[in-house]
Amino acid sequence: MGARQQRYAHAKQFKRANRALRKLKTYLGRVIRDITRKIDGDPWRQAKFAWLLNLARRVRDQERGQRGAKVYSLHAPEVECIGKSLPPRRRGAKHTSLMSSASKSAWRQR
Numbered sequence: 001m002g003a004r005q006q007r008y009a010h011a012k013q014f015k016r017a018n019r020a021l022r023k024l025k026t027y028l029g030r031v032i033r034d035i036t037r038k039i040d041g042d043p044w045r046q047a048k049f050a051w052l053l054n055l056a057r058r059v060r061d062q063e064r065g066q067r068g069a070k071v072y073s074l075h076a077p078e079v080e081c082i083g084k085s086l087p088p089r090r091r092g093a094k095h096t097s098l099m100s101s102a103s104k105s106a107w108r109q110r
Contacts, residue, residue: 001027028060 001024008017032053039045059071073079 025060028056032056032060 001020005017005020005024008014008020035049035053039049055071055074055077059074062070070081071077072081
């Protein structure tokens, strides 16, 4: 189901992608409630599942544009956004010089 949502989003079918994402979050909520109900009253199991349930709740409750910490990876939840670590690119001079050199060569051939 997760791959289906990604395919819809890649194909710019955002309504279908959002519907698939809502269905995934519904499934996750059901699993969270089921596990919580089954471990209720057993302190050893509650201690074992506390970290995983907290992570699952964070995934279920996060939104696309939210500020602050997000979960990008379930197997390594400490990972931050990869895109933010890239240095800013300087644009302008490189692109204008390429355009001017291309236009000069085009004029010389005529």
